[in-house]
Amino acid sequence: xxxxxxRSSGGHMWRSLACAxxxxxxxxxxxxxxxxxxxxxxxxxxxxxxxxxxxxxxxxDDTLWYHVYKNREGQTxxxxxxxxxGVKTSETRTKGAVKEVDELVAVASVKDAEEEEExxxxxxxxxxxxxxxxxxxRAADPHFKxxxxxxxxxxxxxxxxxxxxxxxxxxxxxHISRIQGMVDRLCLALGAPLCQLDQTSYHDFPALAALAxxxxxxxxRDLGFGYRARFLQQSAKQILDTHGLQWLKGLRxxxxxxxxxxxxxxxxxxxxxxxxxCLMSLDKAEAVPVDTHVWQIAKRDYKYATGNRxxxxxxxxxRDIGDFFRKLWGPFAGWTQSVLFCADLKKFQKLKExxxxxxxxxxxxxxxxxxxxxxKKKIKTEENGTVKRxxxxxxxxxxxxxxxxxxxxx
DNA sequence: GCACGACCTTA
DNA sequence: AAGGTCGTG
Numbered sequence: 001x002x003x004x005x006x007r008s009s010g011g012h013m014w015r016s017l018a019c020a021x022x023x024x025x026x027x028x029x030x031x032x033x034x035x036x037x038x039x040x041x042x043x044x045x046x047x048x049x050x051x052x053x054x055x056x057x058x059x060x061d062d063t064l065w066y067h068v069y070k071n072r073e074g075q076t077x078x079x080x081x082x083x084x085x086g087v088k089t090s091e092t093r094t095k096g097a098v099k100e101v102d103e104l105v106a107v108a109s110v111k112d113a114e115e116e117e118e119x120x121x122x123x124x125x126x127x128x129x130x131x132x133x134x135x136x137x138r139a140a141d142p143h144f145k146x147x148x149x150x151x152x153x154x155x156x157x158x159x160x161x162x163x164x165x166x167x168x169x170x171x172x173x174x175h176i177s178r179i180q181g182m183v184d185r186l187c188l189a190l191g192a193p194l195c196q197l198d199q200t201s202y203h204d205f206p207a208l209a210a211l212a213x214x215x216x217x218x219x220x221r222d223l224g225f226g227y228r229a230r231f232l233q234q235s236a237k238q239i240l241d242t243h244g245l246q247w248l249k250g251l252r253x254x255x256x257x258x259x260x261x262x263x264x265x266x267x268x269x270x271x272x273x274x275x276x277x278c279l280m281s282l283d284k285a286e287a288v289p290v291d292t293h294v295w296q297i298a299k300r301d302y303k304y305a306t307g308n309r310x311x312x313x314x315x316x317x318x319r320d321i322g323d324f325f326r327k328l329w330g331p332f333a334g335w336t337q338s339v340l341f342c343a344d345l346k347k348f349q350k351l352k353e354x355x356x357x358x359x360x361x362x363x364x365x366x367x368x369x370x371x372x373x374x375x376k377k378k379i380k381t382e383e384n385g386t387v388k389r390x391x392x393x394x395x396x397x398x399x400x401x402x403x404x405x406x407x408x409x410x
Numbered sequence: 411g412c413a414c415g416a417c418c419t420t421a
Numbered sequence: 422a423a424g425g426t427c428g429t430g
Contacts, residue, residue, distance in 0.1 A: 033424070172425035178420065179424085226418025231426085270426045291424040313425085314412060341424085414429085421423085 004041040004197045005056040005067040012056075012067050015113065017120060019064040023130050025153030026059055032342040033176050034157050034280055036167055036183040037205075047197070049187075051119050051160075052076070054194050054202045064124075068116050069195055076112065125158050130335075137336050140377075141328055142369035143301050144336065147343045150351050154339045157280060161248040163205040164281035169231050169268040171276075185223045186232075190216070208245060211236035231268025238266055256284040271318045279334040287334045288322040295321065297340055302328075327379050 005012035030038040030046050038048035047056045053076050054069045070076055121127070130153065138145040170182050190206035210216075211232055220229035239247055251259040259282050263274040272291050278284035288294070295313055298304035298321050310317060322333075329336040342348060 168424095171423095173417080173423065174419085174425080175421080175423040221418085224419065227416090227426090228418075268426065272425060276424090289424080293424050311413070316411065412430105416427090416429105417425100419423100 002069070002195065002197050004045070004047055004200075005069075006042045006045060007058050007065055014065050014067050015117070017064045017066070017117060017126075018062060019059065019124075019126065020062050020131075021059065022134075022152050023126070024059070024064065024124055024155050026057055026064075028151065028154045028342055028348070029124075029157065030057075031347070032154065032338065032345060033179075034338065035159060035163075036176075036180045037163070037187075039200075041197075041200075047200075047202075049194060049202055049204060050123055052192075052194070052204050053116070053119075054197070064120070066116070066120060068112075069197070070109075123158055124155060128155075130155050133332055133335060137329055137339075140330070140373065141336075142373055144329075144340065147340060150354075151339055151343045151348075154342045156285070156335050156338060158283070159281040160205065161251070161277065161281040162208055165235070165248065165263070165266075165269070165273075165277045166206075166211060166232055168273045168276045168280075169235060170225065170228055171273065172228065172268065172270075182223070182225060182228075186220070186225075189219060189223060208236050208240055212240050228268060235266040235268055252282050256286055259284060260287065271315065272313075275318075275322075275334075279338075285332045285334050286326055288325045288337050289334070290318045290321045293344065294337060294341065297344060298324070301340075324379055327377055328373070 005014070007014055026046050027040075027044070030048070031040075035048070037050075038046045041047035041056060042058075045056050045058045047054065049055070056067045056069075058065050068076065134148055134152070138148055166186070167179070167183050170179050170186075174182075187203040187205055188201065190210045191203035192207075194202045194204055196202070214233070216233040216236075217229045220232060225232070251262060254262070256278060260271075260274045260278050263269050263277055264271070269277075272289050275287045275289035278287035279289060290313055292313065295317070299306060299308075302324075304321065304324060308317075325337060326333040343352075
């Protein structure tokens with residue numbers, strides 16, 4: 001039976017990409033709740049599905065290593081139709097055709113290799129220079145600076161919009177470990193099988209058509225999705241019925257607020273989920289998903305609206321907190337937020353206890369600097385919801401209005 | 411604009 | 422309660 005690749009044990013073909021850890025740290029980026037599709041299959045080795053192929057990734061100081069699982073024919077390990085064209089299976093081969101087929105295999109694998117390197121660069125958005133962004137954020141925000149020494153290399157993934165949307169519909173009122181299990185079961189139940197490694201089956205994320213089928217709600221309720229089962233099926237159906245297959249991806253070339261409002265017309269998609277999809281799959285780096293957690297961070301670390309006793313996060317609070325962080329961090333505020341979010345996750349707290357070269361700063365000093373930084377940028381942190389900022393616009397309504405240009409200036 | 415409760419499960 | 426959303430008042 002096929003096994004998960006391990007770089008140390010040989011027997012698998014590995015390719016590599018130059019990439020410093022300051023630009024990417026797999027163990028943070030793949031496990032901080034952006035994607036629910038990656039598992040640590042061996043020490044420092046991460047296995048998951050990306051673009052219909054099964055990958056294992058690992059890294060050394062300056063190199064990102066990757067293996068893509070193939071069968072003996074050189075085909076991508078997956079269902080018929082997703083592999084390189086022109087490659088015959090062994091059953092259909094005749095002796096005379098072997099050489100020709102081998103050449104086709106060789107050509108196909110070179111093409112695959114180029115394609116796969118590009119897939120990885122695209123997925124990790126390696127054209128974005130994270131170190132430079134960190135430098136900007138450190139200069140703008142003392143609290144970020146405090147976190148940034150430990151949590152380097154936390155980078156935004158550029159995910160498939162369908163996978164991102166339907167995964168995040170599952171996140172409401174939920175926690176990461178359960179979400180991971182649910183997304184797993186979703187793929188197993190409705191996604192095309194790709195391959196099996198050790199005891200694990202890998203499936204592609206379900207297609208929109210598979211999610212839209214009327215049998216899906218009952219099926220997913222049985223699998224423990226609760227009330228989200230209906231949201232998933234209805235959203236898929238609504239997209240196919242009223243927009244079409246390419247609609248979601250098309251939102252990549254539309255301004256942030258327009259894309260967000262369009263997503264919010266879908267059942268089970270409110271401010272938070274829409275912002276996640278915008279940030280993580282639709283190229284909206286300025287989208288700041290505000291959940292209870294981020295609100296805690298805003299109050300605790302930025303003294304934002306400390307007097308506010310609101311129980312739930314209203315539309316207005318979403319807007320105001322988003323604006324606050326965009327003003328502090330700039331046009332990649334969503335990326336910054338993910339670093340702080342990651343640093344706040346329970347599973348990464350042990351990293352903070354490890355000895356560091358830099359002497360940790362006293363907390364009061366840190367807070368005072370935060371206050372000064374906010375004051376410099378003229379950002380209010382202690383308003384209690386009654387103070388309005390000049391550029392705040394009225395709440396977006398539920399219906400997407402593609403003709404209105406209400407893109408916010410950041 | 412804001413508060414509240416319901417919604418499915420599991421820890 | 423958990424990385425919310427939706428309907429109602």
